[in-house]
Amino acid sequence: MTTAPRTAAQRLVDVLVANDVSHVFCVPGESYLAVLDALGDVADRIQVITCRHEAGAANMAEAYGKLTGKPGICMVTRGPGATHASIGVHTAHQDSTPMILFVGQIAVSDRGRGAFQEVDYREVFGGLAKWATELESGERTTEVLERAFATALQGRMGPVVVALPEDVLVADGGPAPIRRVAPARAALDPAVAAEIERRLAAAERPLLVLGGSGWTDAATTAIGDWAERLGLPVALSFRRKDLISNDRPNYVGDLGLGPNPKLLQRVREADLILTIGARLGENPTQGYTLLDRDRTATTLIHIHPGPEEVGRVWAPLLGATADNSLAAIALSKLEPGRTWSDQAAAGHADFLAFNSRVEVTGDVNMSEVIAHIDAATPEDVVFTNGAGNYAAWLHRFVRHRARRTQLAPTSGAMGYGYPAAVAAKAIQPWREVICIAGDGEYLMTGQELATAVQYGIATLTVIVDNGTYGTIRMHQERDYPNRVVATDLKNPDFVRYAEAFGAFGVRCERTGDFPAAFEAARAATRAGQPAIVHLITSAEDIAPGRTLTQLRGG
Template sequence: MKASDLFVQCLEREGIEYIFGVTGEENADFVHSLKHSDQIRFVLTRHEQGAAFMAEAYGKLTGNPAICLGTLGPGATNLITGVADADMDHAPLIVLTGQGATTRQHKESHQVMDVVQMYEPVTKWAQSVHHPDSIPEIVRKSVRTARGEKPGAVHIELAENIAKMETDVRPMEPRRFRRPGVDDKVSDQAYELIRNARAPIIIAGNGAVRKRASNQLRRLAEQTGIPVTTTFMGKGAVDFEADYALYTIGLGQWDHVADAVRDADVVITVGYDLVEYPPQLWNPDATETIVHIDFDPAEIDREYHPAVELVGDVAHALWQLNRRFERDGAPAYDFSVQQAARARMKADMEEHAEDDTEGIIRPQKAIWDVRQVLGPDDVVLSGVGAHKMWLGRHYHCHEPNTCLIPNGFCSMGMPLPGAIGAALVADGRRIVGIAGDGDFMMNVQEMETAKRLDSDITMLVWEDGGYGLISWKQDDHFGSHTDLEFGNPDWLHLAEAFGWHGQYVNNARDLRGALQNALDHEGPSLVVIPIDYSENQKLSKRLGVFTGE
């Protein structure tokens, strides 16, 4: 068969369901082979970056990779931001790019560049196909590498002349393996540290939202009462309404939850990624006793030097601790400081629940209303900007993977295409993307994709006419900010032009009804609100100088 046909068959054998992207001359053979697949759906996007974000959201929600596709040269460079975002945020993803024929790669040639070398820093593995017979092995390794802990992005390059070649080989059969568990002796050491602590605390990160890990984490917290705070990307690892839930840590300012961490004498990190919340922000004196539970050994960091490391399958490591506590019972810990921090944070969340401001809406009210109209399994996707900080602090989850916040690479532009990708696997769950006006406009062209697919999504855009997070940080550090203002379209005409349902909501009392109206509408819906970012400086004055990203 032709090499491109073999490639598609290998992807089918791996269970690949979606390919998002833009086609070109150098990947034409592959795309034509894809037309004959009854299993894999190709989604044409309006920009390659949107394709990568769609694949990223799909990967986060399913645990399996989708593919984002681009041709050589500018197609490959357009993909790279979304690919880097998926890799640093640990979403399984495969990026497939075309390339000029191997007969012209050695010389200056139209659109030819070393794409594999370009992708090596932002993927777990990057490989060009040099011979059609190697396709089954490359595809098998790519899927295993993308899915394996910690998940991430993998790049495959398929040159146009390789795609046309004939081959006699066949796809490989996927085979799974069990991740190694933690040694009993190490589990005993961790258990003794935790059991003899006065007031332990758990920081649950991105690795804790895997379903089995979340189940074991909840079991540990329920039987011991140990409080759990999550990072932005760990939201939903525990139910925020549980008494032991300490909401979210991750703001660059010293927040209520940070007081609880400072009081703890043992900090247990579960699936914690230093990339999204540096330990210097919660352990600046490097004095905390840390128990590290993760798929990988701890990153070397002065403020993150664990006393014990449980390296292996996170769910299995938590299960081992649970067995020991079930055997011995829970100690009499002192969680008074943690409980007080929870009460203060809960009061902050509820303070503006009944706002009725006119002409402008506070961030706290916007997030409160989103939480009220969504169910436990519905999904929120955040962009990057000031809205992300408010969402991180005030929006909390019942279930894992119901709030997707890019907080490793922190690329703007994810929520609109991400919501489109999420809607494809929603299974009845409602999808809401929250973006600032700057974030939303970075991939506004995907409004057409959403309409073409009839994506049942709601986009909530916070309008302030500028890059709010940057001005927030500059105001805190310099007392003023540089030129960060811009203009916006007529939002309702924009929605109409793309065939979306559109609403502009000026008054806080009308927001919840407008959100419910958008969710009830079948198809893509846009809700825009004027946001009151004077609350940014008020929060800084209450909590301290803003230092986060």
């Protein structure tokens, strides 16, 4: 009896299985029904999580990539489905996260007719993704998909978009995959390592800056132990605060939004800045003002897996292209013959002082709330957030002590936090996952609470409700005092909102009441129920150490 050849849709799923994909996040569509049918045959290997909006699905896939280091897989339908999902592709690109977005597509025979929901995905996603392509031959399915995995993982990691014409999906799928894709990784040139050792030996005020993606636990441990032994001060880039433990005695803070002024001064005074993985883009460099091109030419050593990033903005003293982890392990073997323990101790003391309680005007002190969450939860708790001023409290007052505990978009994407929490809890259900969300940010993707309830994904969300788009309001009050336009929000009762979905909800209006509310929500999650804490805060306390009155000049 002759066995029917496997279709392209089935081969696509074969490639996912061969590459140890555990979850697919999707919104179903008729354009890729053949793939959904093939996924039904591997339900014991791959869990398909059906989402309520393509933006939620794409953000979940991006969070999967951040948390696991493997490409997150998202599947959506053509046209509106793809454009809704584009936010996740943009975040994956800005954040250097491996991800593959599969988009159902019109039949090849209808191309160019302006068919229903027709889009040229190479054109639309060409500037957002590392590679945007269309599967034009069923027999090349494995070839194209393996290239997609390799592209997402090699060099500077990022997203790939693959369009799937519905007629190609049911055609002969060609050869089977042989093995998992093993990405090529560049090692650090030994001559560069030797030069770095020489430069370190001569440095009086060095600083190590870590960032980027693709790190292994072994590499972060090695570079962390090495820097601590030398007393080499370590700063982390924007929203990469979980690369090394913030309790290390040489950790001096993160280069994000609203950073410690003493850390910024340390950067300005450094006579050698050794950077691995960080792109040194707009946010870490405070709008490209923290560094100076003349000084970087004599002080900056920049190592990055993407050659296009070295020298992109800052002319370095020394540049190198290498995998972050391989470079870190190579550097951890250097012996510069000196230490800087006094500088490390002073920098860590500055970090601790910056993380002390902040005075506020309202009934909820977010510095105390976040400090309580930090103290009450285990080291491996995963924190997620999107964009908004509320996140400044989280980033400042949480001390990350373990790897892969921060899921946050360097792209500044609103609506990221809650889908990221759903993905994290789905992937690693044994870990506690806490989303800190602003009121405006949460309602962009908060409907994914239905997804969490449907699949028994017990997330905990603290919604920081100050009734305004806080970041925009902050800039508005600074530039146009007392002229509030388009930033006020009227919010629902988030307790009733949670209960309507079948989740747990509790309201909190005072700092002193938060520990009990938080524990009640945690108890619900331990029982398998998603939970929300509706935390009412004052818009006056717009950011740590900053009020609206101060911004208005009052």
